[in-house]
Amino acid sequence: MTDPVYRTDALIAEDIEAYLEKHRHKTMLRFITCGSVDDGKSTLIGRLLYDSKMIFEDQLASLESDSKKVGTQGQDIDFALLVDGLAAEREQGITIDVAYRFFSTENRKFIVADCPGHEQYTRNMVTGASTADLAVILIDARKGVLTQTRRHSFLCHQLGISNILLAVNKMDLVDYDQATFDAIVDEYRDFAQSIGISDFTAIPISGLAGDNITSASANTSWYAGEHLMQHLEGVEVRSEINQAKPFRMAVQWVNRPNLDFRGFSGQIATGVVRKGDSVRVLPSGKTSTVKSVVTLDGELDQAIAGQSVTICFDDEIDCSRGDVIAGADNPPEAADQFEATIVWMDDEDMIPGRAYWLQLGTQTVAATVQAPKYEINVNTMDQLAAKTLSLNSIGVAEVTTDRSIVFEPYTENRTLGGFVLIDKLTNRTVAAGMLHFSLRRAQNVHWQAVDITRDQHAAMKNQRARVVWFTGLSGSGKSTIANLVEKKLHRMNRHTFLLDGDNVRHGLNKDLGFTEADRIENIRRVGEVAKLMSDAGLIVITAFISPFRAERQMVRSMLLDGEFIEVFVDTPIEVAEERDVKGLYKKARSGELKNFTGIDSPYETPQNAEIRIDTTAMTPQEAADKIVDVLLGDG
Incomplete structure (x- = not known):
């Protein structure tokens, strides 16, 4: 035993x-x-x-x-x-x-x-x-x-x-x-x-x-x-497949606990990174060598897809959140125009041309979606004509971002190919999307550098370039006050130009109607023109209903801080109707005029306008004096 x-x-x-x-x-x-x-x-x-x-x-x-x-x-x-x-x-x-x-x-x-x-x-x-x-x-x-x-x-x-x-x-x-x-x-x-x-x-x-x-x-x-x-x-599993792909890591955080340590933290999306590897930071294109790969458990000789690490470089190069670290010899692309499949996830329909936040990996940019090329019928796989996308609709459309982002097609890399769209005002996630490829025109069209800057243009005119954006209901008095402001500035030898809502619809925007999508495109075009004029050093005055906050914010984001002056001409709708010299409210009330702001189309009042004009409390001349005082009082 x-x-x-x-x-x-x-x-x-x-x-x-x-x-x-x-x-x-x-x-x-x-x-x-x-x-x-x-x-x-x-x-x-x-x-x-x-x-x-x-x-x-x-x-x-x-x-x-x-x-x-x-x-x-x-x-x-x-x-x-x-x-x-x-x-x-x-x-x-x-x-x-x-x-x-x-x-x-x-x-x-x-x-x-x-x-x-x-x-x-x-x-x-x-x-x-x-x-x-x-x-x-x-x-x-x-x-x-x-x-x-x-x-x-x-x-x-x-x-x-x-x-x-x-x-x-x-x-x-x-x-x-x-x-x-x-x-x-x-x-x-x-x-x-x-x-x-x-x-x-x-x-x-x-x-x-x-x-x-x-x-x-x-x-x-x-x-x-x-x-x-x-x-x-x-x-x-995907992590095993991703290890065989080229190295990619989106930077989530610059890790700088003290002056002796500077690393770039994130989760490796694909590939393997080792000490001594040559890497490239995108979109800048700067190159360096991996000095160390650090985790909470200490330094590693190498790290693989799926691991969260901090990478340190041999030399000091610019790298920040939203950048992508990749193998130096096989980097991903950067572009600002794409074709994408979009799954619309919001109760409100997609509005072509409206600016949304686009989040791709750790990158966040402003983006607009054009009217869909087609919507997909998931039962028959037919490609249907569509002007927008509604809840749970799936379509293919062109997406444009306000600056280049680093990406790869979704079929190759989910992290650098999958994105979400977020409403700028409500912060609701409204869509998910998968990038297919960049559009060739995005690669062929480049910004041409010029020798005379916008500051030099403005200095020659002895003024600061501004865009004074009048917004308010039809009949509120926007055009009247804007015209008085320009006359007053002209007498003071200021260089100005007035863009009026009705006037631009006779030429630049005569192809647009008054649907929500057309209104957005109307403001986008005017915003681009106003930006070009401000680049010339002008004080640009605009008078548009511009009913949606998102589009007014879109124009504001085109300009430098302090250059966009929003003037809210605050007039009660009953007062605006009394002044109805064009008879528009009467037509809208009778149903003859569709999509009229304040009647069957909403007006979103400004929340933080630089100037508010109460037309029931001051005359147009007094309003113009107040606006000019604000414009010239701070330079």
């Missing part, structure tokens, strides 16, 4: 350390479940969590209790309740928000996003898909391929998810019939090929009964492929 072997604390510690080391080096797969309503997405994820022993005892007890309240299909547990956390989700039995869950097996760690199936929550689905390596497209075996199946498949393909797993669910409700499964796979294959999905894996499953989830099911003896967990554990 042998003596028992007692394990020492040291041996136990070694085992724990070995386990932790193995867990540390497991790969991470991010995947989403998507498809139509009631296809069983939440139930599938709940089953995966349950079978992978990722539920605590108190959670299990609570789940069993909740399952009794809502009722289950002959089961003790409603697995969907593990994921549907919102009260509205549990009450309605649907998924509304994207729910993220973590679980792991012996071979891999997972983050899964349960995406909503209703069309109205498509924007939530896009959020979940934007970081995923794999998509599980669920189909109810009783219903086959549905509209949302097509919509979500198309979005997954557009968002760069190359690993598609078609999970034909609820096979238990069709008696595990192979013919049903084969027919659905054939129908989906025809659709997938039409949108560019060349390969996918199909598995017959039952999320509720557990068939082919974590083990092969005897109920589908006719199926010889992998069960779902085998496929998830074996598929190649």
Whole structure:
């Protein structure tokens, strides 16, 4: 009889350390479940969590209790309740928000996003898909391929998810019939090929009964492929693919804790960086050599895609947040005009020509979107004519930024190819987009340097260039006061030019109407003209209703600080109607004149105008005197 072997604390510690080391080096797969309503997405994820022993005892007890309240299909547990956390989700039995869950097996760690199936929550689905390596497209075996199946498949393909797993669910409700499964796979294959999905894996499953989830099911003896967990554990993850690509890292933060250390922090998007590598900082194009790669755990000889690091250079070159560090011999492009696919995610329609904030990686710039080249019908894949994009619409359009940004096509690099659009006034995220390529004209058109500067032009005229922007309702008195201001400045030998709203519509903008999009383009063109005139050293006076804050801010952003003077001619609408010398309000009230500001089109009052003129409290001459005093009083 042998003596028992007692394990020492040291041996136990070694085992724990070995386990932790193995867990540390497991790969991470991010995947989403998507498809139509009631296809069983939440139930599938709940089953995966349950079978992978990722539920605590108190959670299990609570789940069993909740399952009794809502009722289950002959089961003790409603697995969907593990994921549907919102009260509205549990009450309605649907998924509304994207729910993220973590679980792991012996071979891999997972983050899964349960995406909503209703069309109205498509924007939530896009959020979940934007970081995923794999998509599980669920189909109810009783219903086959549905509209949302097509919509979500198309979005997954557009968002760069190359690993598609078609999970034909609820096979238990069709008696595990192979013919049903084969027919659905054939129908989906025809659709997938039409949108560019060349390969996918199909598995017959039952999320509720557990068939082919974590083990092969005897109920589908006719199926010889992998069960779902085998496929998830074996598929190649994006981080492994990204390591083979050229080095790219967007700078998130300049790390300067003291005078002896200056590094540039960020997450490596693609490739590998090593000490001694030659790198290039974009968009400036400056080059340097990597002195060190630093993490919280100390210096590394090299770092790979997915790691967050701080890179130090051998020499001092300009580099800041928003710049991109890349391999010196294979840098990405920089451009300011692109073609892109846009998924519109806001309740208000896209307004062509309006300026939005565009965020791409760590870069933030102002951008405008032109009217779509076409909108995509996700059911037929037809390219439809469109003037705008509405909620959940998908279209292709040209995007122009106010300065060059560093990018790569989305199909090559999600970090440098995927962007969001943000409303400048409300800070709502209104769209997600994927860059295709830069437009050739963006590469061929360059700003021509001139020898005589705008300051020299202004100095010759003994004045400071300004744009005095009058805004207010029709009939408020903008043109009258603006004309008096110019006459007063002219008598003082100031060099001016007056741009009036009606006058420019006889020439420069005679092709524009009065829709919201046309109004925006009207102001954009006037803003560009005003900027050119201010470059010539003139005091430019404009009189336009310019009803939208975003467009007035757009013009302000074209000029140097202090050069844009907003004059709000504040007149109550009833007073403006009394002065209605052109009869416009009367026509608008009777319905003869559409899109008239103040009647059936909104006017957004300025919030921080430099000058406010209350026309009920002062005469036009007094208003002009006040404006000139402000203009000349500060230079």
